[in-house]
Amino acid sequence: MPLVFSLYLVAFLDRSNIGNAKTAGMSADLGINDMQFQWLLLIFYIPYILFSPLVMALYSYRANIWTFGAVFLLGLFSLLQAPVKTFGGLMVLRFLIGFSEVAFAPGMPYYLSFFYRRTEIGSRCGVYLSAAPLASMISGLLAYGVSSRPHSIAGWRIFFTIEGILTIVLSIVAFVYLPNSPADTRTLRGAEIQVARDRIIMQSGSTARRDRFKSPRLNEIVEGLADLQTWIQSAMFFCCNVSFSSLPVFLPSILHSMGKTSVQAQGYTAGPYFAAFVVCWVSTILADKYQQRGITIGVLSSIGCSGYLILAKVHDSFAVQYFAVFLVAAGVFPAIANILPWSLNNQGTDTKRGLGIALLVMFGQCGPVIGLLQFNDEPYYTKSMFMCAGFMAVNALLAGILRWRYVRKNKRLGTIFQGQNQQVREAVGRVLGFKVSANDAVEALGGNDVPPPHSHPNDMQGARGYRYVL
Numbered sequence: 001m002p003l004v005f006s007l008y009l010v011a012f013l014d015r016s017n018i019g020n021a022k023t024a025g026m027s028a029d030l031g032i033n034d035m036q037f038q039w040l041l042l043i044f045y046i047p048y049i050l051f052s053p054l055v056m057a058l059y060s061y062r063a064n065i066w067t068f069g070a071v072f073l074l075g076l077f078s079l080l081q082a083p084v085k086t087f088g089g090l091m092v093l094r095f096l097i098g099f100s101e102v103a104f105a106p107g108m109p110y111y112l113s114f115f116y117r118r119t120e121i122g123s124r125c126g127v128y129l130s131a132a133p134l135a136s137m138i139s140g141l142l143a144y145g146v147s148s149r150p151h152s153i154a155g156w157r158i159f160f161t162i163e164g165i166l167t168i169v170l171s172i173v174a175f176v177y178l179p180n181s182p183a184d185t186r187t188l189r190g191a192e193i194q195v196a197r198d199r200i201i202m203q204s205g206s207t208a209r210r211d212r213f214k215s216p217r218l219n220e221i222v223e224g225l226a227d228l229q230t231w232i233q234s235a236m237f238f239c240c241n242v243s244f245s246s247l248p249v250f251l252p253s254i255l256h257s258m259g260k261t262s263v264q265a266q267g268y269t270a271g272p273y274f275a276a277f278v279v280c281w282v283s284t285i286l287a288d289k290y291q292q293r294g295i296t297i298g299v300l301s302s303i304g305c306s307g308y309l310i311l312a313k314v315h316d317s318f319a320v321q322y323f324a325v326f327l328v329a330a331g332v333f334p335a336i337a338n339i340l341p342w343s344l345n346n347q348g349t350d351t352k353r354g355l356g357i358a359l360l361v362m363f364g365q366c367g368p369v370i371g372l373l374q375f376n377d378e379p380y381y382t383k384s385m386f387m388c389a390g391f392m393a394v395n396a397l398l399a400g401i402l403r404w405r406y407v408r409k410n411k412r413l414g415t416i417f418q419g420q421n422q423q424v425r426e427a428v429g430r431v432l433g434f435k436v437s438a439n440d441a442v443e444a445l446g447g448n449d450v451p452p453p454h455s456h457p458n459d460m461q462g463a464r465g466y467r468y469v470l
Helices: 002-023 026-030 034-050 052-060 063-079 087-102 108-112 121-129 131-147 155-177 191-202 218-225 228-244 246-257 262-268 270-290 293-313 318-345 350-364 367-374 382-416 422-432 438-444 457-464
Strands: none
Touching: 002 026, 002 034, 002 063, 002 087, 002 108, 002 121, 002 131, 002 155, 034 052, 034 087, 034 350, 034 367, 052 087, 052 350, 063 087, 063 155, 108 121, 108 318, 108 350, 121 131, 121 270, 121 318, 131 155, 131 262, 131 270, 131 318, 218 350, 228 293, 228 318, 228 350, 228 367, 228 382, 246 318, 262 270, 270 293, 270 318, 293 318, 293 382, 318 350, 318 382
16 A cells, blocks of 8 residues: 555656646746646546556556556656757657656555455545545645745756656665555565455455456446446546646635735645545545445535635735635545545446446546636636536435435345345345346345355355445
């Protein structure tokens, strides 16, 4: 976990530091106007949308080699932003940074599902995704430290250099230490490896436990595309990303509009991001403990919505506006951190999990395009704030609808599992949305299995039958 956390931290630094660079004088130095800066932001998301199926590569290729290549290129392209002289050169590098990041960052929660059970994956995704607000906090503090002192080199060039080198170093660490599967973990020996492998297979929620860690299946891809939950989750990710992706880029400018100097604005970004970092951890841990992700997402989305509404209406009180920024950061970032594990929890096979994440990324990253284009009504961004509030409200509504569907399906599963013959068991597959044999239904969805001694109490559902996480 520390390694994948660090990888996402540097990836998010390389993604969002463009906003700090603008505040630190990059636009003035390169002669970039507001419309050109918008294009610098948007070009990053084009490869994110086009190449989102690369998420599935972590299923088929060695994770350490694939991740090393992607992270190394990410660091290299980020580093090359430091000496850039023209807007065109910066556009090319931002596109390549987006391509490098999509090759590994969105797939890491999917990769973690190979190591952790359904009752554990949420908090691990929370740890991983909490790197985003922490990276934004570090980027703001770094920009503040660099910008507050005179240098012979422009401050924004210095922190492009620092962050690029750090990313390259971590890519080498990933090549050496990142395991490809539970069997490849350096800290386990002998029987421990088999126990680690078996516990994930038993608690994966898969309907074909013998087939984990193999190639994706075409029929499961088709079934996943026909599954309504996949599209609802993608819509939720889209709504969150409208608000999520624009915040790190425009927050320094928003704070600057509240009367702070450019240097002060960089420093003031740290507090809200630290709050988001803490809430990411706490909310995902609680959602894991109580297996209630829909309610968690609804509450967090409502908090983010209220923060945006305050920012839209209040323009004459820095204290109130700054408090609203805390609400936005502590609502939007953690909502994302709970959507991803909810998708992983409730997809029946590894292929469907990978497809679900790929679609989340493909359609979810269309959200930033809308969000970034709307942030053009300076100085208060009133229209943009109302729009972000609306999308967070829709996200809360979608979470409620999806949870309601899962409650209904769990009731149907409870009725089905009262039967004892194989014909009834086969109906499980129809409820879950994919075809399974009677033997697989008995084996993977409960049957006469007894959970292993190390099972979490919440995993006792494995002996009674599969249930959706609410």
